Amino acid sequence: MTITEKILASHAGRKGVSPGDLIDARVDLALGNDITAPLAIQAFEEMGSKKVFNRNRIALVPDHFTPAKDILSAEQCKILRNFAKTHRITHFFEIGEAGIEHTLLPEQGLVLPGDVVIGADSHTCTYGALGAFSTGVGSTDLGAVMATGRLWLKVPEGLKLIYYGKINPWVSGKDLILYTIGDIGVDGALYQAMEFSGEAIRHLPMSSRFTMANMAVEAGGKSGIIEPDKITLNYIKSRAKRPYRIYRSDKEARYAGVREYDVSKINPQVALPHIPSNVKDVREVGKIEIDQVVIGSCTNGHLDDLRVAARILKGKKIASSLRLIVIPATPEIYRQSLKEGIIEIFLSSGAVVSPPTCGPCLGGYMGVLAGGERALSTTNRNFRGRMGHAQSEVYLSGPAVAAASAVKGWICHPEEVMK
Amino acid sequence: MKIEGRIWKFGSDVDTDAIIPARYLNQSDAKELAKHAMEDERPEFKKEVKKGDILLAERNFGCGSSREHAPLALKAAGISCIIAKSFARIFYRNGLNLGLPFLESSEASEAIRDGDRVRVNLTTGEIFDITQKRKFFAKPIPAFMQDLIRDGGLIKHLRKRGLKRKG
Numbered sequence: 001m002t003i004t005e006k007i008l009a010s011h012a013g014r015k016g017v018s019p020g021d022l023i024d025a026r027v028d029l030a031l032g033n034d035i036t037a038p039l040a041i042q043a044f045e046e047m048g049s050k051k052v053f054n055r056n057r058i059a060l061v062p063d064h065f066t067p068a069k070d071i072l073s074a075e076q077c078k079i080l081r082n083f084a085k086t087h088r089i090t091h092f093f094e095i096g097e098a099g100i101e102h103t104l105l106p107e108q109g110l111v112l113p114g115d116v117v118i119g120a121d122s123h124t125c126t127y128g129a130l131g132a133f134s135t136g137v138g139s140t141d142l143g144a145v146m147a148t149g150r151l152w153l154k155v156p157e158g159l160k161l162i163y164y165g166k167i168n169p170w171v172s173g174k175d176l177i178l179y180t181i182g183d184i185g186v187d188g189a190l191y192q193a194m195e196f197s198g199e200a201i202r203h204l205p206m207s208s209r210f211t212m213a214n215m216a217v218e219a220g221g222k223s224g225i226i227e228p229d230k231i232t233l234n235y236i237k238s239r240a241k242r243p244y245r246i247y248r249s250d251k252e253a254r255y256a257g258v259r260e261y262d263v264s265k266i267n268p269q270v271a272l273p274h275i276p277s278n279v280k281d282v283r284e285v286g287k288i289e290i291d292q293v294v295i296g297s298c299t300n301g302h303l304d305d306l307r308v309a310a311r312i313l314k315g316k317k318i319a320s321s322l323r324l325i326v327i328p329a330t331p332e333i334y335r336q337s338l339k340e341g342i343i344e345i346f347l348s349s350g351a352v353v354s355p356p357t358c359g360p361c362l363g364g365y366m367g368v369l370a371g372g373e374r375a376l377s378t379t380n381r382n383f384r385g386r387m388g389h390a391q392s393e394v395y396l397s398g399p400a401v402a403a404a405s406a407v408k409g410w411i412c413h414p415e416e417v418m419k
Numbered sequence: 420m421k422i423e424g425r426i427w428k429f430g431s432d433v434d435t436d437a438i439i440p441a442r443y444l445n446q447s448d449a450k451e452l453a454k455h456a457m458e459d460e461r462p463e464f465k466k467e468v469k470k471g472d473i474l475l476a477e478r479n480f481g482c483g484s485s486r487e488h489a490p491l492a493l494k495a496a497g498i499s500c501i502i503a504k505s506f507a508r509i510f511y512r513n514g515l516n517l518g519l520p521f522l523e524s525s526e527a528s529e530a531i532r533d534g535d536r537v538r539v540n541l542t543t544g545e546i547f548d549i550t551q552k553r554k555f556f557a558k559p560i561p562a563f564m565q566d567l568i569r570d571g572g573l574i575k576h577l578r579k580r581g582l583k584r585k586g
Contacts, residue, residue, distance in 0.1 A: 035441075035444045035486065035488075036485065036486065036487070038447050039447045039487055039488070039491075042447070043574050046574045046575075046578065047574055047577060047578065048578065064444075065444075065445055069445070070445060072445035072446045073445040075446070076445060076446070076447075119485075120485055120487075121484075121485055122483065122484045122485040122509055124485075136485040136509050137485060137509060137512060137513075138485055138486070138487035138490075138509060138512060138513035138516060139487040139513075140487060140513065140516040140517065140572070140573055140574060141512065141513075141516060143574070144573075186432055186479060186482055187432070187478060187479040187482070187505065187507070190479065190505065190507070190508065191508050217509075220479060220482065220507060220508065222508055275432060362436070362441035362444075362484070363436075363440065363441050363442055364441055364442070364444075368442075381434075381436070381483060381484075383434040383436045383437065383483060384436070384437065384459060384460075385436060385437070385440055385459045386436050386441075390459035
């Protein structure tokens with residue numbers, strides 16, 4: 001069996017499962033945010049449920065439009081807050097301790113290897129980086145999970161992606177996943193469990209692994225997963241507060257497909273509008289002038305991402321023709337960035353630093369685009385109108401390309417500003 | 420179960436931001452969401468769509484975010500059924516949970532034109548293009564799913580028929 005099949009079998013109380021099997025799985029953690037949880041709470045109540053399955057196994061994170069951007073958003077947050085109070089939900093995160101959910105929950109040790117995590121947010125697949133099975137669902141499903149602690153799932157086929165070779169300078173997990181999506185397309189892994197493996201993955205820090213699993217959904221994947229190793233264990237050892245289990249794929253595990261990538265041939269990548277699979281090598285995009293750069297989100301708001309951006313921006317000013325918005329994903333990352341002098345570097349370069357929020361990634365607030373404007377962003381989606389006006393454009397890249405381009409004023413390779 | 424309406428045709432990879440832009444997600448009221456369905460993708464949709472109309476698309480319909488607001492907005496706008504070559508995973512699950520039926524047919528997706536009148540039989544999977552007088556077949560919707568659709572979605576279905584918990 002694959003790692004995914006083993007996790008699902010154990011959570012369904014079965015010895016084994018095969019792709020296509022319908023199972024009733026026990027859920028270790030269920031999560032919702034200020035956009036999806038209000039509908040889930042409504043579903044929970046309409047079902048006639050009086051009690052949550054386990055108040056310690058539900059996480060409610062107001063992160064999308066918070067600190068509340070308008071009255072309606074404030075009302076949404078209030079629904080979460082009241083529900084959390086009524087049901088004594090342990091992991092409700094109020095402003096000040098809240099961060100972007102998919103960076104916050106691993107940081108807090110709430111998701112661990114071998115878990116089944118169900119979240120009403122498509123980027124719930126992020127936790128696969130820890131060797132957990134995690135996938136996004138809608139609000140009705142979340143409502144059902146909050147009531148029962150279980151969810152029916154179809155066991156997905158596996159798609160094994162093997163990365164080998166030496167990683168080039170300025171290349172991170174973002175470039176590898178963009179390259180992969182460019183190769184297989186936005187429905188290239190539809191309904192499948194993407195398994196990222198190979199020696200190149202073993203050298204990636206957790207931040208890059210989270211980034212890769214995060215964007216599995218952009219290839220249509222149900223989940224993305226990486227087998228735990230020393231780097232994973234090192235990440236969770238000070239965070240885990242409950243037992244966990246390490247699963248690995250058998251050598252003879254079967255996959256619906258296997259693809260190999262020589263990472264020594266992968267340079268920094270950029271996804272052009274209006275679909276994440278429209279990917280090019282940064283040197284092949286031409287001179288694209290930009291109005292705004294965003295560094296942050298559940299994809300690239302990690303401390304490592306801010307560090308690489310700061311390394312490039314240190315002692316430099318951003319181009320006068322653009323705005324740079326930097327968003328640390330969690331309060332802990334914000335605090336550590338302050339300690340390391342990273343925030344000072346951003347401010348001196350001319351950037352604005354936002355509190356943790358999903359904000360501009362989905363055109364919510366804190367950097368919405370006007371008609372005709374063009375942004376380069378370290379986020380995960382560049383659909384038409386994603387960050388604002390329907391006539392605006394979004395380009396996606398990793399933090400190194402984003403920071404370098406903020407200095408130049410147009411999309412460029414980091415080497416162009418780091419001679 | 421039979422459905423009849425005008426076809427609204429879209430292409431491949433229609434994402435949830437196109438179906439309902441995130442700027443309207445600061446609330447969850449179905450009628451409010453319906454007022455903005457597809458507004459960036461096709462501005463006349465929200466004004467001209469009528470109850471019973473059918474949405475037709477190519478591959479990977481509903482890709483992107485997990486927002487249940489997307490199928491909710493389409494259903495509240497009057498859409499009675501979506502036919503496509505394929506659906507994105509979360510959207511598919513969300514739609515059925517809300518009682519919005521989906522059929523998969525590559526032939527229908529290619530042949531049926533925008534504005535055609537189409538009759539759909541969910542029990543047999545028959546898709547009849549009244550305008551072109553052509554017939555297509557998709558996999559029928561199973562009986563239990565038709566019950567769920569008739570009841571208006573998973574929650575209402577469970578309430579009506581009783582919530583049976585396993586183990």
